[in-house]
Amino acid sequence: MAAAGIAVTVGGGPIAVASDDEVVLGTTVPLTGAHKRSGTDTHNRYELAIRRINERGGFDVDGKRYRLTACYYGDNSHPLKAQELIGRLIYEDGVKFILGPYHSVQNRAVLATVKRNRVPMVDAHSIAQKQDNRRNGYAFAVAATPDQYFMPAREFAAAISEGFGKAANDLRIAIATQDDAFSQQVRAGVLSDVRRLGTTCVIDDQLPENFADMSVTLEKIKALKPDLFLVSGHESTAISAMSQI
Structure with a gap:
């Protein structure tokens, strides 16, 4: 099997086409702007998780093994940009699984998009409770509340x-x-x-x-x-x- 492919895109462009034994995850990260440091860390942490899962043979769904690959767009630390790019991942790139962007404001900005399109999103970062809209059934948290x-x-x-x-x-x-x-x-x-x-x-x-x-x-x-x-x-x-x- 081929190793997981990574498409890091800042200004746009097509993502790598996944094979039939790959699942593509999409997200935005602040590769520039106020949250650049944390965005880089977020990218690296996602990559570590993907690599470890693939090293163990991926994951099983109904008896078939799948590996993970990821597409990242740079959102410039701006919530409206994150919202636009999550839409691009869903509408243009055909991504069906979203990883939560870094920062609670970006997460809040994209929740309506994932809900409208019924695309599941995993929030890997804690979100301020007044911004928490996970009851829509498509956003799932893995972190404690603040x-x-x-x-x-x-x-x-x-x-x-x-x-x-x-x-x-x-x-x-x-x-x-x-x-x-x-x-x-x-x-x-x-x-x-x-x-x-x-x-x-x-x-x-x-x-x-x-x-x-x-x-x-x-x-x-x-x-x-x-x-x-x-x-x-x-x-x-x-x-x-x-x-x-």
Whole structure:
């Protein structure tokens, strides 16, 4: 069998025609623009999954083995472009299975298209709940909702608190979140669990978009010494936060 073929298209053009033992997956990724770094990572992760599945002989449907191949269009980090290109994948390229684009805004933009055309889409990225329209029956999530992102860390900290000579309700939590729908729902989940677990939130900071310095928050951390520090944002936020911490 031939290896999976990859069609990475930024400006347009035909995709590779799949053989009768291949299933073509289509998506858009931000190969340029504000989300270029995350788009590249998304492309690489999809490719890793496809390669691993094909290395194991693909997958079985009613006794027949199929391999995966993928077509990517670059959406320039723009939701309307993502919507246009998902339409192209369906109408012009004949793709019958969609992988969710990177970023919740792009996902929201394409949901109506996959619903209208009854094409299944797998959301590989968490989507802000107010944008969640998966009840249409054609979009399927494989990630936790934003409010659940830090739940295991919070519950684990509460569970082991006695080992540090503290009761669970004596734990002090600090959070720093960006001001976007996704990150703010992460924050809402943290604050909900603070109430549920009886812990205390001693720092609740908002990080500006594309921030490069969190020294103000870190000075508060040094002064107040919380037991758990949670930071929510996108990839550039995480990199900046980790390097400064």
